[in-house]
Amino acid sequence: MNKISIIIPIYNVEQYLPQCLDSIINQTYKNLEIILINDGSTDNSGKICDNYAKVDNRIHVFHKKNEGVSSARNLGLEKCTGDFIGFIDPDDFIELNMYELLYNEQQKTNADIVWSNYCFYYSLNKKIPGEITSNITYNLFNIIEKNNFYSDLFYKYQMKAYLVNKLYKKELFSNIKFPYKKTFEDLFIFIYLISKAAKISFINKILYYYRQRDNSICNQNNTHSIFNPDMIEAYIKSSIDYKYFSGNNRISNLLLFNTYLYTLKNILFYQQRNIYQLEEKYIISQLKLLLKTNIPLKNKITIFRIAYFPNLYRKIKLLRHPKLIKK
Template structure:
């Protein structure tokens, strides 16, 4: 029986952590390595981790200074020894048979990634299924060969790029790291991980409970400027990656143009050019090095120039 390493980055979640850990240690699939990365918590989260490690020898706790969820996950990848990898966020919880079902599908199909549905969880009385997949389905062959299939796959599912609804072969993360001190880290590694897979299996069962009612979660802080800046950068990078992996598909032009368009629209609405200029200029330089058609580059640069002029006018009028 293969070992599954479950990586959990932890920061100030003492209220939710016991429920999360209970749902993992009581999994029907028993050959687990549970890696808890305490990312400099200032509440009792670290003590909770240590207490659970005393009663379950599958748990390995690592305490580190606070550097963000990406740094914690990268440390988890360095420490894990399993054949497969799963991710769980510390304020969420999972069905007790989640990893048994995902693993069984992997064994049937030899999939590099097995992907399930999940629940948006608000309370015990209020939660709803996010129905991404309606049936079992395989996406086969290297994506470089089966471009049309994976192109449609990415277009349909990239907004559900969450790490925690998947089981990965460990080899998928060879030479892949999460971006340091960035949010939306799931989307940042979405394309690189998919492009290393030969088979992806999707199943309709909802096995993960994503908690939507945590006030201090990163998602609920998304209206802050720092989160918006990183979101803009991540979506532009994703679009540039898409253009790199699929140079012959027209959709890449639409995706990239819309990413820049939305970035400039957000900047103009918030009137915060100085906060965004470094990211936008850096990404625009990357854009000019791509093989995109000149008319697409022109449309994006034109929008940037208009945005810049409006910003300057606001300052002097």
């Protein structure tokens, strides 16, 4: 039976950490290596980690100074010794058979990544399920299945880059590091990571509960009053990676269009323009290049307005939050 290393970066989550750890140590799949990276917590999170390690010898605790979730996950990757890797955020929790089901699917399909459904968890009475609606395996060595996967990734799975509801072969993370002191760190590596996979399997079971709380890092950085350069940079990199690995096609051009439009909207409306003049010029230059691609005419008209009549376009408030364009 192969060993699964589960990496949990931890920072000031004493309220939620016991539920998270209980859901891991009580997994029906027993051959686990549980790596807890205490990233300089100032509450009782570090003590909770140490107490759990005393009663379960599968738990290994590493205390470090606070450098952010990317640094913590990178340390976990350095320390892990398993054949497979899973990630869990410390304020979330999982079904008790999650890793048994993921592992069994991996053994059946030999997938490099096994991907379960998840649930946004607000309370016992409010849960919103994720996008997976069927069991399916994509063989990315087959050009038709590869094209189907990248199309489904855009349309069906809405480019969700969560690390946490998946099981990975360890070798996928060779030469991959999370960007230091960046938020939205999973989005930075997501497309490059899945591009290394030969086969990806999906399970239509809700196995991961992604807790939604107002004071989380991502929710703080997602507020409309805050311009987050990390988020913008991650979206652009992910979109460019998608275009590189999926090919120059209508979907990749639509994704780039939506990404640049969203970025330009943030630059124009959420900050003083004189701070971000270089970024605006870069975005407009990229939008001009998109004029030459095979995106729909209505998108080309939007690009033309942005690139050549930005002041008019801004005044009549046509810059809106982009939505993924349906088939």
